Amino acid sequence: MRILIVEDEPTLRAQLAEGIGAAGYAVDVAENGTDAHYMGDTEPYDAVILDLGLPQMDGITVLRKWRTAGRSMPVLILTARDGWHEKVAGIDAGADDYLTKPFHMEELLARLRALIRRAGGHASSEIVCGPLTLDTRNSRATVAGQALTLTSHEYRVLAYLMHHRDEVVSRSDLVEHIYAQDFDRDSNTVEVFIARLRKKLPPGLIETVRGLGYRLTAQQ
Numbered sequence: 309m310r311i312l313i314v315e316d317e318p319t320l321r322a323q324l325a326e327g328i329g330a331a332g333y334a335v336d337v338a339e340n341g342t343d344a345h346y347m348g349d350t351e352p353y354d355a356v357i358l359d360l361g362l363p364q365m366d367g368i369t370v371l372r373k374w375r376t377a378g379r380s381m382p383v384l385i386l387t388a389r390d391g392w393h394e395k396v397a398g399i400d401a402g403a404d405d406y407l408t409k410p411f412h413m414e415e416l417l418a419r420l421r422a423l424i425r426r427a428g429g430h431a432s433s434e435i436v437c438g439p440l441t442l443d444t445r446n447s448r449a450t451v452a453g454q455a456l457t458l459t460s461h462e463y464r465v466l467a468y469l470m471h472h473r474d475e476v477v478s479r480s481d482l483v484e485h486i487y488a489q490d491f492d493r494d495s496n497t498v499e500v501f502i503a504r505l506r507k508k509l510p511p512g513l514i515e516t517v518r519g520l521g522y523r524l525t526a527q528q
């Protein structure tokens with residue numbers, strides 16, 4: 309899962325990037341409205357954290373442009389204290405949720421999980437596929453109750469496949485959703501991650517769909 313963080317205040321931006329990155333997400337950051345608009349318009353984010361008071365182009369305008377262009381990724385806006393009118397304007401512009409500054413990182417992460425979960429049609433924070441369970445609250449995967457030891461990239465691949473359980477996911481989808489923008493991307497490494505995951509998972513859980521990609525499914 310790949311997240312865009314839009315915040316012009318450097319300390320908060322760094323805190324957000326660290327907290328969200330530590331929770332297992334790939335993270336891109338933008339510090340002004342122009343960059344944010346371009347990135348959200350061209351990259352397939354699983355969710356966006358959007359501050360509203362931004363240089364160059366304000367957050368409401370950025371959000372309205374995305375929605376007008378048909379960009380439907382979940383967006384959580386950050387609003388100032390006592391900024392009820394901002395919340396109303398943001399929700400009317402297409403925000404899915406909001407958080408008032410200052411906030412606790414844990415609350416932001418919980419709201420982020422909920423947004424991503426709802427976007428994928430998952431009702432619970434635990435996603436289950438046969439014997440495999442992904443607990444998005446603590447970024448843990450278990451097989452029949454036994455915890456799996458995963459590297460951060462293995463976790464990202466598995467989390468993306470679990471959020472898209474029973475769907476075919478292409479290699480390029482995986483590349484776009486597990487790496488941040490400035491990362492040196494190599495789609496061959498996706499095959500390596502899949503091979504490593506297969507060794508850790510019960511056989512047959514990750515299918516190769518020839519010419520299309522992979523499918524995580526418990527239906528044989």
Ligand code: CA
Pocket residue numbers: 315316317359360361362
């Ligand atoms: Ca700001």
